[in-house]
Amino acid sequence: MIETFYGPQFLGLGILIDQLGSYFVLSTLGIMVASLHSSGGSINAKKVVRKIVLFAPFQAFMLALLLMPFQYPIWLDDLLRRLGATLVF
Secondary structure (H helix, E strand, C coil), X not given: CHHHHHCHHHHHHHHHHHHHHHHHHHHHHHHHHHHHHHCCCCCCHHHHHHHHHHCHHHHHXXXXXXXXXXXXXXXXXXXXXXXXXXXXC
């Protein structure tokens, strides 16, 4: 919808907003709320933080943020663009 309404130049921004706005909140606050309700009202902060840090999609998100300033080899950049294009179209 972002590409349709605002054009392809805003697609990256829309993906970033989606990652930070929904996924990041769900993978942190969602785990805390689920832990709170599953344990009967009390939460162990250490266990919740451990669950968040060990959540594989959260690790991938953090790795992606850390790797943003680096330049990839041409072949890897092309491969990642082709894989990403399958998710967008």
